[in-house]
Amino acid sequence: MSDLMKVSSNPHIRSKVTTSSIMLAVVIALLPATGFGIYNFGLDALILILVTVASAVLTEYLYEKIMHKPVTIGDFSAVVTGLLLALNLPSTAPWWIGVIGGVFAILVVKMLFGGLGQNFMNPALGARCFLLISYTSIMCNFQTDTYTGATPLAALKAGENVNILDMVVGRTAGTIGETSMIAIVIGACFLILLGVIDLRIPGSYIVSFVIFITLFGGHGFDSAFISAHLAGGGLMLGAFFMATDYVTRPVTKKGQYVYGIFLGILTGIFRLFGPSAEGVSYAIIIGNLIVPLFEKVTLPKAFGRGGEKA
Amino acid sequence: MARLTFVGGIHPYDGKDLSKDKPIREVLPKGDLVYPLSQHIGAPATPIVKKGDRVLTGQKIAEAAGFVSAPIYATVSGTVKAIEPRRVVTGDNVMSIVIENDGLYEEVAWPEVKPFEELTREEKINLIKEAGIVGMGGAGFPTFIKLSPKEPEKIDYVIVNCAECEPYLTSDYRKMLEEPEKLISGLKVSLSLFENARGILAVEDNKPDCIELLKKLTKDETKITVKALKTKYPQGSERQLIYATTGRAINCDKLPADAGCVVNNVDTVIAIHNAVIEGRPLMHRIVTVTGDAIADPLNFKVRIGTNYHELVDEAGGFKEQPVKIISGGPMMGFGIFDLDVPTTKTSSALLCLTKDDVSEMEPSACINCGKCVEVCPGRVVPRKLADYAEHYDEEAFVKNNGMECCECGCCSFVCPAKRPLTQVIKSMRKMQLAKRKKK
Numbered sequence: 001m002s003d004l005m006k007v008s009s010n011p012h013i014r015s016k017v018t019t020s021s022i023m024l025a026v027v028i029a030l031l032p033a034t035g036f037g038i039y040n041f042g043l044d045a046l047i048l049i050l051v052t053v054a055s056a057v058l059t060e061y062l063y064e065k066i067m068h069k070p071v072t073i074g075d076f077s078a079v080v081t082g083l084l085l086a087l088n089l090p091s092t093a094p095w096w097i098g099v100i101g102g103v104f105a106i107l108v109v110k111m112l113f114g115g116l117g118q119n120f121m122n123p124a125l126g127a128r129c130f131l132l133i134s135y136t137s138i139m140c141n142f143q144t145d146t147y148t149g150a151t152p153l154a155a156l157k158a159g160e161n162v163n164i165l166d167m168v169v170g171r172t173a174g175t176i177g178e179t180s181m182i183a184i185v186i187g188a189c190f191l192i193l194l195g196v197i198d199l200r201i202p203g204s205y206i207v208s209f210v211i212f213i214t215l216f217g218g219h220g221f222d223s224a225f226i227s228a229h230l231a232g233g234g235l236m237l238g239a240f241f242m243a244t245d246y247v248t249r250p251v252t253k254k255g256q257y258v259y260g261i262f263l264g265i266l267t268g269i270f271r272l273f274g275p276s277a278e279g280v281s282y283a284i285i286i287g288n289l290i291v292p293l294f295e296k297v298t299l300p301k302a303f304g305r306g307g308e309k310a
Numbered sequence: 311m312a313r314l315t316f317v318g319g320i321h322p323y324d325g326k327d328l329s330k331d332k333p334i335r336e337v338l339p340k341g342d343l344v345y346p347l348s349q350h351i352g353a354p355a356t357p358i359v360k361k362g363d364r365v366l367t368g369q370k371i372a373e374a375a376g377f378v379s380a381p382i383y384a385t386v387s388g389t390v391k392a393i394e395p396r397r398v399v400t401g402d403n404v405m406s407i408v409i410e411n412d413g414l415y416e417e418v419a420w421p422e423v424k425p426f427e428e429l430t431r432e433e434k435i436n437l438i439k440e441a442g443i444v445g446m447g448g449a450g451f452p453t454f455i456k457l458s459p460k461e462p463e464k465i466d467y468v469i470v471n472c473a474e475c476e477p478y479l480t481s482d483y484r485k486m487l488e489e490p491e492k493l494i495s496g497l498k499v500s501l502s503l504f505e506n507a508r509g510i511l512a513v514e515d516n517k518p519d520c521i522e523l524l525k526k527l528t529k530d531e532t533k534i535t536v537k538a539l540k541t542k543y544p545q546g547s548e549r550q551l552i553y554a555t556t557g558r559a560i561n562c563d564k565l566p567a568d569a570g571c572v573v574n575n576v577d578t579v580i581a582i583h584n585a586v587i588e589g590r591p592l593m594h595r596i597v598t599v600t601g602d603a604i605a606d607p608l609n610f611k612v613r614i615g616t617n618y619h620e621l622v623d624e625a626g627g628f629k630e631q632p633v634k635i636i637s638g639g640p641m642m643g644f645g646i647f648d649l650d651v652p653t654t655k656t657s658s659a660l661l662c663l664t665k666d667d668v669s670e671m672e673p674s675a676c677i678n679c680g681k682c683v684e685v686c687p688g689r690v691v692p693r694k695l696a697d698y699a700e701h702y703d704e705e706a707f708v709k710n711n712g713m714e715c716c717e718c719g720c721c722s723f724v725c726p727a728k729r730p731l732t733q734v735i736k737s738m739r740k741m742q743l744a745k746r747k748k749k
Binding site: 075 | 318320322323363372399477538549550554559560561564632633634635636640641642643644645646647648666667668669671674675676677678679681683684687688689690691693694710714716717719720722723724726727728730732733736746
């Protein structure tokens with residue numbers, strides 16, 4: 001037996017799940033929402049999605065080439081970022097908005113902080129908020145040939161009646177990927193079944209949000225009002241796909257519940273009392289910033305350390 | 311009733327089908343036998359033979375040195391060829407007694423065995439001590455110490471660890487099927503040492519035949535129960551096993567005795583039977599030789615000291631070139647680079663794989679997925695501990711319960727970024743333990 005043996009520390013076997021397989025699952029899970037967005041908003045949406053994803057991936061590739069780092073676009077994380085960002089843009093936005101957003105998300109929010117796993121804020125949301133502040137009128141223009149009215153949440157805030165069935169299916173104005181609750185939930189179920197995400201964050205987020213608007217919404221327990229808030233805007237996309245972003249959510253189980261509740265309350269405050277109709281993006285990036293604190297106070301008790309501190 | 315288990319854990323491919331239906335076969339060694347003086351936790355044994363001496367099967371060749379130590383017996387007859395450092399599975403060179411086998415297997419005159427009923431507690435413990443029995447599941451802690459806690463009346467449970475949760479291993483399974491009477495007898499001997507104790511045979515539920523057989527054989531034993539455990543790695547980890555069977559949780563600073571428990575592995579309990587009832591010292595153990603590189607995976611009854619090469623030859627040799635050879639199971643075993651090492655009291659398996667997951671998968675950046683936290687049976691945050699360990703932040707490592715890690719390997723197994731979490735945490739723990747010792 002002259003051939004050399006491989007020697008390493010235990011364990012000697014590894015599971016088949018890899019970073020790229022997880023990211024690929026997220027991309028697949030986003031396809032129903034993406035597909036519906038393209039169906040709903042047409043060719044403009046398709047072009048914007050492609051441009052945004054391409055610029056995100058290209059930015060990561062060029063940055064790593066220039067900095068002489070190993071190229072990591074094969075892990076699909078830049079695709080996820082680009083796609084999530086595109087789904088958060090209105091279909092009316094010009095193509096260069098996608099480029100600026102993709103570059104900002106990857107270069108500023110992700111790579112400058114150390115790349116995958118080191119960013120303290122969800123890159124797609126960071127870029128969306130950056131665009132929202134810098135190009136407010138473009139980012140808030142939801143008028144297309146099909147939809148000439150306000151977004152459902154804006155209408156709701158103005159005191160108008162909304163059609164909840166349209167909102168659940170997604171036949172409303174809004175960003176490309178947020179309108180169809182059904183498409184988003186189908187994707188989320190896929191991820192939950194695969195074990196990529198669990199219900200700890202989305203569950204506590206949505207439940208605490210419902211409780212908050214019931215208490216402070218001025219409608220009491222009005223199922224129409226609550227369903228409109230759940231189905232309208234970016235809550236579903238945010239709760240299932242962005243609040244659950246591994247890098248920027250607490251790693252401890254208890255911390256995840258606290259984080260979800262925090263997001264629910266913050267979203268409620270922004271939606272009910274803020275000047276804008278929407279608040280999911282801001283709530284999540286503020287939550288991202290407080291994650292280290294959540295993790296610190298929810299450090300789990302080690303096995304056999306029941307209660308008492310070591 | 312909810313199945314008995316613990317929080318966390320993993321379900322790796324178990325590979326047990328390769329060897330589980332192969333009855334135990336005895337292997338007679340052909341070449342020299344090597345007995346490392348340190349095959350247990352504690353002080354290395356002191357040789358009591360010298361070069362050129364003729365020894366018989368069952369003759370004591372090394373004496374326990376100090377309290378935490380164990381004697382060693384010759385397992386063949388022959389001549390002492392040398393007392394010199396030899397390589398062992400961990401890669402270290404350990405002072406060893408080398409015996410040239412004369413192939414006669416001439417035995418010593420076995421001492422008279424006193425009837426069990428007439429033995430006192432001290433005599434029983436002394437028999438176990440003198441037989442050189444140590445924890446044969448892998449740790450190698452001298453068994454007589456486990457069986458003589460400060461307050462024996464406070465021991466409520468004597469648990470036999472029949473979980474065998476490591477993938478690929480089937481030695482305990484075969485022993486349970488083939489020698490269940492000896493197992494139960496060994497447990498009864500252990501129980502006789504503790505007036506208030508009840509016996510538990512804890513078996514994972516992927517071995518329903520064992521559970522049924524043991525239940526049948528113990529149906530008239532009022533003090534012994536068979537408990538089925540959920541099949542999950544690391545169900546056989548001592549602390550997790552105690553929790554699953556009794557609901558008592560102990561941390562890393564405590565011993566099972568603090569929770570009123572004594573835990574021994576299947577092979578160890580059978581060795582107790584052999585020592586106390588039959589008057590035989592520890593000379594054999596069961597080794598599973600398996601893996602996809604082995605032509606004919608088998609369970610062997612091996613004389614301690616037998617060279618690993620001979621075991622591979624007995625199993626038909628390699629049908630494919632192995633890439634990785636592991637002494638023990640894939641989760642906690644040692645990767646070895648040379649088959650020229652001896653079987654010791656703690657060698658449970660020889661696993662030969664044609665594929666090495668570890669070197670095939672390049673580690674990448676942590677994405678904070680939290681899978682390591684979810685599977686950790688010690689309920690620590692492996693991702694953070696590995697960070698602290700890599701940056702040599704001792705204070706944060708200890709403060710975040712780094713010492714509670716049991717090195718089971720679940721975090722490394724499950725990590726999608728393929729980070730060697732267990733490895734870095736383990737290294738840091740070793741350094742911390744060494745420091746504590748110094749103090």
